Every structure is written in C-alpha cells, then in structure tokens.
Amino acid sequence: MTAETKPILARVAQILDEYSVILDKGAKDGVKRGMRFVIFGEGGELTDTEGKSLGILEIPKGEVSIIHVMEHMSIGESKEVKTTSLIPAYTTFTTHVPLPVEKKDIAPRKFDPTVRKGDKARQIE
DSSP states (O other), X not given: OOTTSOOOEEEEEEEOSSSEEEESOOGGXXXXXXXXXXXXXXXXXEEOTTSOEEEEEEEEXXXXXXXXXXXXXXXXXXXXXXXXXXXXXXXXXXXXXXXXXXXXXXXXXXXXOSOOTTOEEEEOO
16 A cells, blocks of 8 residues: 555455454455455544544454455455464464454444444555
8 A cells, every 4th residue: 555545445244253254345446365454443533632633533353364355345364363382482373363253243332342244444554
C-alpha cells in the first residue's frame, strides 16, 4: 500500500472457524493473496483537549492475512502466532492464536472483542 492509495475497507461476511473469516471484498476490489487486514470494532468519537474531533476510535479485534482470493470475496486466516518452548534454547513450537470468536452469535456488549459477522476490516499491508 502506498501513500497515494487508500486502504481497502471490507466487512466480515462469514466466520469459517476460530482461525478463518470470509471478507466481502475480492479481486474486483483489488484484494490480493498475502494482504493483511485488521478486524475492528468502533468505540465512541474522541476529541482532543480543545474539543476538536479526532474521529471514531477503532478497537482491534484481530488480524488476518489473505490466503485465497475470489472475484467478490476472500478468505483471511489468523496469522498471529504464539511460540512456546518446552526446553529453553532447544525446541520451540509455533502455533496459530485463534481469533476471538464465539461458536454462536450472542448479543454484543458495550465493547465486544469477539470477531463477528458484519465487523469492519481495513487493509494494513
């Protein structure tokens, strides 16, 4: 993404599992394999000390990397990893950290960190 291009804005169209989501943007929108998106909720509008609006607070819920692109949609997979070592300095194991999704939809709380269908996503790379 360059300074002249605007980030691609998308929404979570469907949650496949704890690691994967379908975004409602695809090749026709400029999405390419390997692009990264942040999935976020919105907090309230923030102002500076003089009362000037700073905009709406974006609260990150997770990040996905695009692994498959279709014409009108794409599949993003959690790329956040957790590395653990059973014996320090010897063997490490890297595992994907699941996106914080629920098995079924529940009513949202004031701030809900759970990734949900309809959540906004913005290209970050």
